[in-house]
Amino acid sequence: MENDNNVKHRLNMLGGIGYNINRIIGAGIFNPDSIWILVQSPGIALVLFVVCGIISLLGSSIYIELGIRALPKGIGEQKYITDAFPGWRNVGHIFSFVVIFIILPGAIVADSYSSAQYLLYVFRGYFKNDYDYMAVIVSVLILLFITLYHVYSTIISxxxxxxxxxxxxxxxxxxxxxxxxxxxxxxxxxxxxVFNKSFNAGVYELGAYGNGIIQILFAYEGWNNINYLVEELNEPKAVSLKYSSIISVFISILLYFSINAAFITVIGNNITNNIPIALRFGNELLGRNGEILMSILVAISAFGSVSAKVFIYARIIKYAAETNFIPMKSHWFINYNQTFNTLANQLWAQFVYFLKSRLGDIKEFSIPKQIIMIYILIIILIILASLFPPEYGNYDYLIPYFISWVATILGIIIWYFRNSRCKVNQNDGSEDGQNDEPNGQAYELNIDEIKQIDEILEN
Known part of the structure; x- marks a missing residue:
């Protein structure tokens, strides 16, 4: 082991592609039911999948540049936000709060529950409409199993x-x-x-498309997965980060398009929310055996997505701990386990929470500022469109947004009061007064490094 904070194994470009795809492709790719029902047209849903894939590709390109600028150290958004607002002490911890306590736990629990449901469908032949206690038990066992092999061996994971x-x-x-x-x-x-729809053009159609795009973008979520693994990428890290991200998003776009096209070919414009599309597809081809086969594939796909999320989640906790995100207890979550050489403490912490380099000579990757502005404009338009109700008198679609904003505001409040206290203690050498750098140590730049940063910014 290079030191207490470094892992022996390294990921090559193919490994990065695998983790990205395993995260992006979950149960949702087999069941675009909610999108078809929302926009009332399989053809329009197919177009939206392509559009959202292009948007994800733009976002991935921007994240590649952010990731390269953050090398050799830095795990995703916490580092990027901190670098973007250097005068706002520990502002990246707002992201850490939301993603560690809200976003990833919710996504992991949802995917593990889906995996359990489809696994049980193989034996029961039906889905329970009400609360399924058996699915809950199976999903907990799935999470436990995934946590165990991640704790035991990074090679096995x-x-x-x-x-x-x-x-x-x-x-x-x-x-x-x-x-x-x-x-x-x-x-x-x-x-x-396939392009026929049952509602007229108007505000509700705009709301349906806006919310449909949000759901599809969530299905593509994971294109920035490799940005959380930069410390474990092979040298040169910039090359692995760049091509792992771009290739995995291209593959995902092709898979989302082709699978929806296959569903349309077999099922057509027969939209219903009674039976998942994947099962209807399997039944059309092979009857009950087809349903079982598709159920197994959906369960495996959801299981893989959970596995990738668990792997990433532990790395996010580790980096957040290195920047003293968790007062007094951060040292518990910084190092790899000496016995297994895995992030055992981080993995067990997240499981319990479920239950209650250098760039070298590589040329800098940079995308035009116009692309960044187009991406930001697209995101703003999507947010505005999603605020329109997809159905008359139905405001349930606002619940996820409300939860997200409440969590973000709570994170801001915690960040503000904690760092106000840090300002008082920053001159006495206490832990809370340390800088937002790994292990509380500020990174000192020499003249050559400052020149390199200036050249990057100029480009």
Whole structure:
């Protein structure tokens, strides 16, 4: 081990692609039901999947530049926010608060529950509409199993995550090929009415499209996965970060497009919320055996997404601890376990919470400022469109936004009061008065490094 804070193993470009795809491709790719129902048109949903894929690609390009600028140290948004607002002490901890306590736990619990539901469907043949206690128990066992192999061995977790990503890609390609084969037969007629919709143009259509885009972007969520693993990338890190991100997003766009096209070919414009699309697709092809096969694939896909999230979650906790995000207890979550060489403390902490380099000679990656402005403008337009109700008198769609804003505001309040106290103590050498750098140590730049940063900013 290089030191207490570094792990022995390193990820190459293919490893980065695997983690990104394993995170992006979850249960949602097999079940675009909510999107089809929301926009009332499989054809429009297919277009939105492509549009959102392009938006994700733009976001990934921006994150590549942010990640390279943060090298050799830095884990995602906390580092980027801190660098963007150097005068605002520990402002990146607002992100850490929201992602550690709200975003990732919610996503992990949801995916593990989906995996449990589809696994149980294989044996029961039905979904329970009310609260499913058996699915809850199975989802907890799934989380425990994933946590155990991540705690035991990083090599095992790497092999598992890469293997699951490969299984997903192969399965989705086979399904897509089946769709193409069926397209050449009688099922080609299913494409005739895929752009027909049952509601008139107006404010509710705008709201449906806005909220549909939000849901699809959430399905693509994970394109920045590799930005949380920069410390574990092979040298040169900039190359691994760049190509892992871009290639994984391209692959994901192709898979989302092809799988939706296959579903349209077999199912057509038959929109219903009674039976998931994946099961209807399997039933059309192979009857009950097809349903079982698709259920297993959805369960595996959701399981893989949980596994990737757990792997990333531990790294985010580690980096947050290195910057003293957790007062007095940060030292518990900084180092790798000496026995297993894994982030055991971080992994067990997140499981319990569920239950209650240098750039070297590599040329800098930079994207035009116009692309950044276009991306920001697109995000603003999506946010505005999502505020319109998708259905008359229905305001349930506002609940996730309300939770997100409440969590963010709470994080800001905690950050403000904590750092106000830090300002009082910053001259007495106490832990809370340290800078927002790993292990509380400020990074001192020499003249050559300052010149390099100036050249990057000028470019």
């Amino acid at each position: 790497d092999i598992t995550n890469q293997g699951l990503a490969l299984i997903k890609i192969i399965s989705l390609l086979i399904i897509s090929i089946v769709g193409l084969v069926r397209l050449s037969g009688a099922d080609s007629t299913n494409w005739r009415n």
